[in-house]
Amino acid sequence: MVCLLQISPPKPCMCFPSAPTCAICHMPLRRPVLYVVSQNCVLMRLHNFVLAALSFVIDVQAVAEQIAQERDAAEREAREKETRVLSLTREIDEMNEKVEELERGRRQLQAELDELVNNQGTADKNVSIECLRLLSDEK
Numbered sequence: 001m002v003c004l005l006q007i008s009p010p011k012p013c014m015c016f017p018s019a020p021t022c023a024i025c026h027m028p029l030r031r032p033v034l035y036v037v038s039q040n041c042v043l044m045r046l047h048n049f050v051l052a053a054l055s056f057v058i059d060v061q062a063v064a065e066q067i068a069q070e071r072d073a074a075e076r077e078a079r080e081k082e083t084r085v086l087s088l089t090r091e092i093d094e095m096n097e098k099v100e101e102l103e104r105g106r107r108q109l110q111a112e113l114d115e116l117v118n119n120q121g122t123a124d125k126n127v128s129i130e131c132l133r134l135l136s137d138e139k
Contacts, residue, residue, distance in 0.1 A: 113132070
């Protein structure tokens, strides 16, 4: 009788060291040399397949982690730039308000100066006009 299970690798029988037997039922195995070669080959292929699959999974996880880090960095950079844009926009608005305020003051002073020039005599007008020229040249 011959064991057909062939689950574990064959072990030689104590009585006949050259005849491999089943590890479960201890019956002689059929075609033991082919069994050992085919089982080792299948196990080796399975082992290599599992290693390749694990390597692939590890590579995919590494790539996914790298992509996640790049995404987080891009989001952080976008938030920083958006904050900077808002800050600069606020500064521009404040500067525009100051410019408008200074323009109003300049127009008011110009109106007062024009009124004074119109009310003065001719001799004083020449002096005032000369002062205005000097002031405009300084700008």
